[in-house]
Amino acid sequence: MLERTKRHLFDEATRVSAGDSRWLGQTSEDYWAFVGPFGGATAATMLRALIDHPQRSGDPLSFTVNYCALIAEGVFDLDVRLVRANRSTQHWSIELTQAGGDVLTLATAVFAERRPSWSHQPTQLPQVRPFEEIRPFHGFGASWIKQYDFRFIDGEPDFSAANKDVPASAFSNMWISDRIPRKIDALSLMSMSDAFFGRVFHVRRELVPFGTVSLTTYFHIDAEELTREDISRVLAIADANIFHKGYGDQTGKLWSPSGRLLATTHQIAYFKA
């Protein structure tokens, strides 16, 4: 019984206290990155404030987070605003501040009540080795990495100094699950959107100063369908197109093992190299 009533670490880390236009959240030492909170947890916390909002209708369709400045350890305020509501969509904005200071994270979201339509998924789930057959990635450094069970099919990071001047591939392909399995919901998808390691780490084969600047995730499944998928892991694929003058991009896809495309995600990130 204890196991069933105890909150999952992820839910604990991304909890919010109810408010109306202003909500409270807090950083978590369990989801900490090198110099601040793990951006995926911050994004999921902001998304949770919307999902739990009394005026919310529909499910997340699009979520964009701009990371403006470092969030310090501790509590933060979420200033939530329903910018516009139409018949079947809602547009939201959220600003994260600490101690009444400047905006640290700025997000916009679109929620939609999705109705049946013609469906077509040109992209197909790649054939990959099953989760159970792959040894877990051993992780490095930041605490948030320990909260996920990564199983690389392709593109496991290699930080050996060998061939550092010949860029490695930016592509990777892996299973991601919460370390303590948790049923995948929109919050997991939001957080996992930022759970790819910086592409620059893969390509350069080394850790360099890195930070996501702007992240957008599109959700291709509604809450009811996602509940029916009933999964605790996703196949996650990431790649990059360019690294130039201190910034690089990342594109990602999150798949259900059943072959459904759950979410696509894109980000632009700062690096120093």
Place this chain on the structure above:
Amino acid sequence: MLERTKRHLFDEATRVSAGDSRWLGQTSEDYWAFVGPFGGATAATMLRALIDHPQRSGDPLSFTVNYCALIAEGVFDLDVRLVRANRSTQHWSIELTQAGGDVLTLATAVFAERRPSWSHQPTQLPQVRPFEEIRPFHGFGASWIKQYDFRFIDGEPDFSAANKDVPASAFSNMWISDRIPRKIDALSLMSMSDAFFGRVFHVRRELVPFGTVSLTTYFHIDAEELTREDISRVLAIADANIFHKGYGDQTGKLWSPSGRLLATTHQIAYFKA
């Protein structure tokens, strides 16, 4: 001399009147879509207000536009806010309203002063037929389409009723130039990010009700480098991953003929089919 001093239609359509926190723009009948202004022109107008802003520093790095509701023909207000400025980046938000009403378009932007770094572009410009060898696309309906010279290499839309039940490819590959050539700048890239036809039109081989909900463009070149490219057209590539429950995605790349990746763009769009 007249030709040199007369403003390009695109600059006329996306002009803004200087303000401080509030700027004025207006819709253009030259860049009109089926039921409202062409979203690319709206995005470019909002971006211009930032580029022309006295507090702006650096160049566009990321721009996200959420189209909340239809903009009526006529003038609109742009409420521009510098949310956060750091040493080398600026975070902005812009809200578009008409006649003091609700927000119709909500955008966030990141500007960055880009410094030299290690550069790497894993993605390569595909080999394609030159612009001059391809006949211009004849266009359809909306006035904005006439403002661009589209030359399809692959995936020219086919609206014949044949095989409507077998989905066609969502991929297309084309040259885009302003009909009256204009040197490519960040404003062109922003507008051209939305100048792909709805992927659903390609796949369904028919025009259906369609509207972009959220659009994000990442800029991979700064203003000085783009000026040096000195080009009046881009190779534009678009594709889609999924159409489901009334929404579909689009991914795009804008290339310089020299092989440089200028911008990547993503959107989620509503459709009725």
